Amino acid sequence: MRRLIVANYKMNGDKKLFASIIKKINKLKVMDTKIVLCPPFVYLDEFKIKNKFVSLGCQDITIQDNSKSTGQISPKMLAEFQVKYVIVGHSERRKLGETDAQINEKVKICLNNDLLPIICVGEEKKSDKLDLVLCQVERALENTSKDNTPIIAYEPVWAIGTGKIPEPSRIDRMSEKIRAKIKDLGYQNCIVLYGGSVNKDNFSEIARSKIDGLLLGGVSLKIDEFIAIVKGIDNE
Numbered sequence: 001m002r003r004l005i006v007a008n009y010k011m012n013g014d015k016k017l018f019a020s021i022i023k024k025i026n027k028l029k030v031m032d033t034k035i036v037l038c039p040p041f042v043y044l045d046e047f048k049i050k051n052k053f054v055s056l057g058c059q060d061i062t063i064q065d066n067s068k069s070t071g072q073i074s075p076k077m078l079a080e081f082q083v084k085y086v087i088v089g090h091s092e093r094r095k096l097g098e099t100d101a102q103i104n105e106k107v108k109i110c111l112n113n114d115l116l117p118i119i120c121v122g123e124e125k126k127s128d129k130l131d132l133v134l135c136q137v138e139r140a141l142e143n144t145s146k147d148n149t150p151i152i153a154y155e156p157v158w159a160i161g162t163g164k165i166p167e168p169s170r171i172d173r174m175s176e177k178i179r180a181k182i183k184d185l186g187y188q189n190c191i192v193l194y195g196g197s198v199n200k201d202n203f204s205e206i207a208r209s210k211i212d213g214l215l216l217g218g219v220s221l222k223i224d225e226f227i228a229i230v231k232g233i234d235n236e
């Protein structure tokens with residue numbers, strides 16, 4: 001089964017680190033795994049990808065649609081750097097006040113500009129009702145074409161950067177609920193990723209859950225560990 005692995009570098013890295021990452025990534029051979037690298041905007045141009053299994057993504061997109069938007073970056077600019085994917089609605093952006101309505105706007109802007117949104121959803125606390133996550137999915141996808149295959153990253157907020165991960169059964173349950181919701185909404189297919197504190201020691205257990213791939217934060221900066229995870233997933 002084809003898996004998708006997304007690296008979210010967040011506000012980390014520098015030219016030197018990314019040059020060493022790209023060197024290794026360009027040599028990486030996989031059989032059946034797609035890799036998406038999402039650097040900060042200012043480093044997009046450093047990512048000269050020469051590996052057919054690897055695509056470029058970014059970490060956000062603007063909802064402004066005119067040139068009088070100081071500080072924003074347009075979809076057309078992203079296309080010039082061969083960006084194909086956009087992380088949308090990450091909890092670290094939701095924390096800054098991003099709303100479900102804005103996330104929905106961003107998803108639509110991506111789809112209208114041939115960019116694939118990776119929609120992040122997840123409960124704040126372990127004790128939260130999982131149905132909240134399904135509301136986030138539904139709101140993010142409002143008024144989008146049913147011909148799309150939504151990419152949903154289930155990222156429990158309490159698991160991001162904390163070293164805590166959910167029981168595999170919880171990931172399974174959530175992934176099944178997300179798939180059922182997407183089907184209910186009228187889409188044929190979807191891709192469900194898991195993200196939150198994945199590392200070289202826990203990835204294979206997580207990957208046995210009913211997910212199509214991983215969204216990796218901190219570990220994507222440790223290139224050897226990242227490659228070990230990619231290869232491990234690819235060989236499964």
Ligand code: PGA
Nearest residue numbers: 160161196197216217218
């Ligand atoms: P983490 O981050 O892997 O460092 O927990 C995941 C994410 O925020 O997407």
